[in-house]
Amino acid sequence: MMKNILVVVLASVFSLGVIAQQPRSDATYEQIIKEYTLNEDGSMDFHYYKKIELNTHYSFNRLYGETFIVYDPNYQELKINKAIVTQKDGKVVPSPENAFNEVLPRFAANAPYFNHLREMVVTHAGLELEAVIELDYTIHTKNGFYPEFMADNLITESSPIMEKIISIKVPANKNLHYRVFNLRTGPEILESEGFKEYKFTFKGIKEMSHEYYQPHNQNHLPRLVFSTYNLSEAQQFLSNQEALNYKVDKDMQDALSEIKEDSVDMRSRILKIQKLVTDEINTYKVPPVYSRYLARHPIDVWKSNGGTPFEKSILLVTLFREAGIHAEPLAIIPTNLCDENIGCLDQISKYYVQVNPYDDKQMILSPTETTEQNLIYSLTGHTMLELNPSKLNVFANTENYENQVSMTGEMILDSNMKFTGNVELTIFEKANPHYKIIEDSSHVKKLIGGGLSKEDIKSFELINCAQVRSSIKYNFEKKDSLRNQSNYFFFDLPNCKNGTENWHINYLNPNRDTEFEIPFPVSEHYDFTIMLPEDIKLVNPAENIEVISDFGEVIISIVQEENAIVVKRMLRVSTNTVPVSSFADFKEMLDIWNDKKYRELILKK
Amino acid sequence: MAPRSDQEYAIITKEEIIFTPLVVSNIFKRAMSHLYFKTDLEERKYNFRDRCTMHVQLYETIALPDSVSVEYIPAITDMSGTGASFKGYFTIEDNKLKVGANLKFKKRIYKPDDWGSFREAVASQNRMANEPVILRIESEN
Numbered sequence: 001m002m003k004n005i006l007v008v009v010l011a012s013v014f015s016l017g018v019i020a021q022q023p024r025s026d027a028t029y030e031q032i033i034k035e036y037t038l039n040e041d042g043s044m045d046f047h048y049y050k051k052i053e054l055n056t057h058y059s060f061n062r063l064y065g066e067t068f069i070v071y072d073p074n075y076q077e078l079k080i081n082k083a084i085v086t087q088k089d090g091k092v093v094p095s096p097e098n099a100f101n102e103v104l105p106r107f108a109a110n111a112p113y114f115n116h117l118r119e120m121v122v123t124h125a126g127l128e129l130e131a132v133i134e135l136d137y138t139i140h141t142k143n144g145f146y147p148e149f150m151a152d153n154l155i156t157e158s159s160p161i162m163e164k165i166i167s168i169k170v171p172a173n174k175n176l177h178y179r180v181f182n183l184r185t186g187p188e189i190l191e192s193e194g195f196k197e198y199k200f201t202f203k204g205i206k207e208m209s210h211e212y213y214q215p216h217n218q219n220h221l222p223r224l225v226f227s228t229y230n231l232s233e234a235q236q237f238l239s240n241q242e243a244l245n246y247k248v249d250k251d252m253q254d255a256l257s258e259i260k261e262d263s264v265d266m267r268s269r270i271l272k273i274q275k276l277v278t279d280e281i282n283t284y285k286v287p288p289v290y291s292r293y294l295a296r297h298p299i300d301v302w303k304s305n306g307g308t309p310f311e312k313s314i315l316l317v318t319l320f321r322e323a324g325i326h327a328e329p330l331a332i333i334p335t336n337l338c339d340e341n342i343g344c345l346d347q348i349s350k351y352y353v354q355v356n357p358y359d360d361k362q363m364i365l366s367p368t369e370t371t372e373q374n375l376i377y378s379l380t381g382h383t384m385l386e387l388n389p390s391k392l393n394v395f396a397n398t399e400n401y402e403n404q405v406s407m408t409g410e411m412i413l414d415s416n417m418k419f420t421g422n423v424e425l426t427i428f429e430k431a432n433p434h435y436k437i438i439e440d441s442s443h444v445k446k447l448i449g450g451g452l453s454k455e456d457i458k459s460f461e462l463i464n465c466a467q468v469r470s471s472i473k474y475n476f477e478k479k480d481s482l483r484n485q486s487n488y489f490f491f492d493l494p495n496c497k498n499g500t501e502n503w504h505i506n507y508l509n510p511n512r513d514t515e516f517e518i519p520f521p522v523s524e525h526y527d528f529t530i531m532l533p534e535d536i537k538l539v540n541p542a543e544n545i546e547v548i549s550d551f552g553e554v555i556i557s558i559v560q561e562e563n564a565i566v567v568k569r570m571l572r573v574s575t576n577t578v579p580v581s582s583f584a585d586f587k588e589m590l591d592i593w594n595d596k597k598y599r600e601l602i603l604k605k
Numbered sequence: 606m607a608p609r610s611d612q613e614y615a616i617i618t619k620e621e622i623i624f625t626p627l628v629v630s631n632i633f634k635r636a637m638s639h640l641y642f643k644t645d646l647e648e649r650k651y652n653f654r655d656r657c658t659m660h661v662q663l664y665e666t667i668a669l670p671d672s673v674s675v676e677y678i679p680a681i682t683d684m685s686g687t688g689a690s691f692k693g694y695f696t697i698e699d700n701k702l703k704v705g706a707n708l709k710f711k712k713r714i715y716k717p718d719d720w721g722s723f724r725e726a727v728a729s730q731n732r733m734a735n736e737p738v739i740l741r742i743e744s745e746n
Contacts, residue, residue, distance in 0.1 A: 483736070485677045485736060485737075485739060486676050486677040486739060488621075488676075488677065488739055539616070539618060539621065539623070540616050540618075597616050602616065602623060
């Protein structure tokens with residue numbers, strides 16, 4: 001069937017006599033219980049119970065019709081205690097025998113080392129509107145499976161929760177470190193039969209928002225983190241693993257010899273070794289909790305041609321060290337979730353590698369993807385744990401990088417309505433694709449957008465090429481004349497693709513319920529002088545538009561002064577996140593910046 | 606969608622009004638996968654595919670102020686082929702600008718011979734989006 005898209009604008013405006021009812025949530029959790037128990041013998045029990053009422057068809061067709069439970073059958077035993085659905089009329093439908101099916105978890109596909117993991121798919125039968133699902137299960141974990149007792153619990157779910165109880169039970173002689181983030185809730189502490197129980201009760205929890213551009217680590221949401229490790233002990237556990245002996249085999253040495261022959265300098269050798277690991281070794285996206293937070297030996301990772309991000313970070317360090325380049329693996333945690341008293345390994349959001357070449361600046365690289373710049377410029381607000389047992393360094397990156405983009409240009413529009421001229425671009429920090437430029441200097445042609453493309457660039461000169469700052473001079477000549485519409489001519493102002501263009505934010509909803517995370521702060525400046533033929537007039541001038549707020553400013557001015565147009569566009573956003581209270585100001589600034597009429601020149605002959 | 610004020614909708618000077626009618630500005634582009642095809646390629650050797658067959662209908666009527674005349678409206682031509690068809694119009698009647706387009710993308714898997722009409726239909730829709738309407742404001746004298 002042909003898909004129909006019909007867009008019609010109606011001239012009439014209808015007044016709404018009836019205000020539609022607020023839509024209910026798709027479902028409501030009446031209760032969630034999570035009970036974590038550390039037994040005397042080191043084994044662990046996890047008990048989960050949920051009772052959820054379904055309010056929409058979407059809830060049971062797409063969201064809650066099945067429950068997925070991942071476990072490791074070699075060390076863990078799953079027992080389903082209860083799986084029933086109570087229908088609207090009170091009829092109870094127990095899940096039939098064929099409602100319990102074990103599959104391979106998706107993340108373990110193509111990862112042979114993790115193919116023993118299982119995912120129990122529990123299908124809830126007899127679902128309808130206002131039906132209530134109840135599921136109760138326990139997972140018993142043998143002693144020695146996990147290094148310590150820990151979990152990172154997000155309190156919010158995709159539907160609102162009336163009551164959520166999280167209980168943590170440890171032997172009375174065991175220290176438990178815990179903290180509730182973004183919510184003021186303390187535990188009720190009970191002691192009985194040699195156990196200490198910390199019982200947290202959360203009531204009336206709102207559902208998660210589905211807005212775009214929320215903080216990507218969900219570090220604005222309420223969560224309960226606990227561990228019997230402190231941070232230093234957790235760091236020690238990762239650092240002391242046998243995999244960090246960094247041994248290599250002959251295959252790995254041969255691959256390094258090839259790279260050494262092909263590399264012109266140390267920087268190029270480092271990036272080629274990184275590319276070998278990111279592009280030629282598969283990444284297994286297995287959550288660390290299912291790999292027991294362990295890494296296989298780098299030789300095994302190399303031979304199996306795949307590894308988890310943690311394993312690949314160790315492999316990358318191994319190859320660097322074998323090539324005579326000092327490097328250490330890093331575990332990254334968002335700083336506002338980092339507490340030195342709690343060592344919860346689930347909080348690690350990424351594994352990177354710190355490289356310290358003897359004759360160059362320190363580099364932070366990813367073992368899973370090549371990047372165009374040192375990742376240090378992307379780690380504002382993150383804490384890095386160096387995984388070296390002899391020096392357990394912890395660095396919090398508190399630098400606020402401005403990521404400046406500055407473009408100045410002098411252009412001439414000739415009587416044939418063709419543009420020629422010179423543009424100078426200076427880019428700093430995250431906006432500077434330094435590694436790409438040193439790999440291939442012609443990459444700078446791809447940085448220019450708007451009314452200029454790489455085909456228009458006749459020549460370029462790299463004035464400065466450093467990690468912090470690159471400067472490039474371009475000489476351009478547009479091949480085609482400007483588009484002519486009845487002697488009206490249109491020209492998009494040139495821009496740099498690595499500034500706000502790289503945010504890809506074209507439209508912002510006027511309403512906002514959660515804080516807005518900006519991809520990266522930026523300070524972007526454009527200054528152009530455009531010489532015109534005598535009979536040409538600017539149709540769309542903009543005189544001194546200026547909005548200043550606590551977190552930035554926008555200034556736009558496009559004026560004609562005799563036979564020249566002087567363009568000034570500036571946007572500065574100095575924060576990573578915009579609170580809900582300031583969102584309207586941010587939207588106003590960005591709407592002005594993105595407005596097509598301030599990004600385009602309309603000229604009339 | 607919140608109503609747009611005149612200032613946002615059009616560039617207005619003492620002499621002209623320049624704007625792209627909302628419905629032909631490639632709004633809801635994400636629902637129209639054919640708009641993501643690069644139409645530079647003149648010929649295709651192999652079959653190509655889109656998300657699904659598609660029938661796109663775009664209509665808008667804009668009431669104009671008094672004393673304006675048309676300086677420029679995009680020149681569009683109806684066409685039909687084995688891959689796609691396009692019918693469009695810009696008309697002014699009773700001080701109202703009417704714009705419309707009716708596009709049919711007839712297949713999901715296209716043959717190389719379908720490329721000509723497919724490409725032309727996409728280019729026609731893009732032309733309506735990229736070339737704004739220009740109205741001249743007649744002086745009172």
